[in-house]
Amino acid sequence: MEPLTAAGEVVGICRDLLRIDTSNTGDPRTTVGERVAAEYVAAQLSDAGIESVLHESAPKRANLVARIPGADRSRGALLVHGHLDVVPADASEWSVDPFSGEEKDGYLWGRGAIDMKDFDAMMLAVVRDWQRNGVVPPRDIVLAFTADEEAGMEYGSQFLVREHADLFEGCTEAIGEVGGFSYTINDDLRLYLVETAEKGIDWLRLHAKGRPGHGSFVHDDNAVTALAEAVAAVGRHKFPMTITPTVRSFLEQVCDAIGIEFDPAEPELAIAKLGPIANLIGATVRNTANPTRLEAGYKDNVIPGRASATIDCRTLPGQAESFLAELRSVIGPDIEIEHLQQQAALETGFDGDLVAAMSAALRAEDPGARAVPYMLSGGTDAKAFTTLGIRCFGFAPLKLPADLNFSALFHGVDERVPVEGLQFGARVLDRFLRSS
Numbered sequence: 001m002e003p004l005t006a007a008g009e010v011v012g013i014c015r016d017l018l019r020i021d022t023s024n025t026g027d028p029r030t031t032v033g034e035r036v037a038a039e040y041v042a043a044q045l046s047d048a049g050i051e052s053v054l055h056e057s058a059p060k061r062a063n064l065v066a067r068i069p070g071a072d073r074s075r076g077a078l079l080v081h082g083h084l085d086v087v088p089a090d091a092s093e094w095s096v097d098p099f100s101g102e103e104k105d106g107y108l109w110g111r112g113a114i115d116m117k118d119f120d121a122m123m124l125a126v127v128r129d130w131q132r133n134g135v136v137p138p139r140d141i142v143l144a145f146t147a148d149e150e151a152g153m154e155y156g157s158q159f160l161v162r163e164h165a166d167l168f169e170g171c172t173e174a175i176g177e178v179g180g181f182s183y184t185i186n187d188d189l190r191l192y193l194v195e196t197a198e199k200g201i202d203w204l205r206l207h208a209k210g211r212p213g214h215g216s217f218v219h220d221d222n223a224v225t226a227l228a229e230a231v232a233a234v235g236r237h238k239f240p241m242t243i244t245p246t247v248r249s250f251l252e253q254v255c256d257a258i259g260i261e262f263d264p265a266e267p268e269l270a271i272a273k274l275g276p277i278a279n280l281i282g283a284t285v286r287n288t289a290n291p292t293r294l295e296a297g298y299k300d301n302v303i304p305g306r307a308s309a310t311i312d313c314r315t316l317p318g319q320a321e322s323f324l325a326e327l328r329s330v331i332g333p334d335i336e337i338e339h340l341q342q343q344a345a346l347e348t349g350f351d352g353d354l355v356a357a358m359s360a361a362l363r364a365e366d367p368g369a370r371a372v373p374y375m376l377s378g379g380t381d382a383k384a385f386t387t388l389g390i391r392c393f394g395f396a397p398l399k400l401p402a403d404l405n406f407s408a409l410f411h412g413v414d415e416r417v418p419v420e421g422l423q424f425g426a427r428v429l430d431r432f433l434r435s436s
């Protein structure tokens, strides 16, 4: 029998996790499975002699944290975090049962396969392997498995940071999701996108007020009309392009890799050449504001006094305020703005020992690997952990087939992870954590 390794164990653990339905509907009454998954993780850790503590933010909304002591306890700890919840899946749209953890065509299929039970499984497989072989990491490693990442993090990382900040004492750096995956340039060159920045979130509601009245009269102060004008103006508005240091560095590296000149005046020319990830990168050169919900009225022949719309706004690092000033000029002075949720953007440099360790670990397993920094247009648990002063990266290593449309799988139908890529990820994570 072959000796048990992290790469050997990671697929089975990932399958187990995929079979636990942890659908986060955004409504605590219908969200399921987080506690079951956290208990599974706790058992896997305890089986390897690692003690963990479960923290519930609400009934069944479970978060699990463990600390593995390192060789040099005077060094800052490294936080490794993954969320256990997933977005819901409509089984009728899938070609397999989204919670069966089925393995076929070289992939492990299921909701959460890349977002992000793959990385949760890598974390577990690696530390279990260490315990079997008596490996002590160079510094303390804090493992955090969170709830509620998919619906605002209130019951997950935000709760941990607010109520249990002591668990992260001494953590100086962190790695988590949406980074470390490969983007194939050719057979001999793969860029691995390490997330060093995230756009900020500003979900807001616009309120228009007018004079209520009868739908049959002449009426010049209609809240629905005022709101519709504001929503249309926001939806059509294109915010100016700003190239942040992270995006500039990414585009320079991509242009170098594909052999074209980077023109800072026309970054969208380079972005257009990125194929399936053009969408991902295109959203990181400007602020965006997308109308998502509308609400007004209660009867066909009554003009309501109020109307409201929700706008999903994403802002570049350092631009939260200038964005709002611009938004105000677009919607005019009479529309009221209510902030539903605001989370600051983050951005860190692509330098230092930790980044060097990422590059080295990737190259050791893939000689054609080149690590590059990029900005994520969405948000992750890093938003919460960065508020503790922790330097956050997205580094969940995954080697992907050249023809896989990876970004479409996030929250998508037939989400799946390549089995070999998952094993590759476990080996890279093992090397990285041993050398970080």
Ligand SMILES: [Zn+2]
Binding pocket: 083, 115, 116, 149, 177
């Ligand atoms: Zn995720």
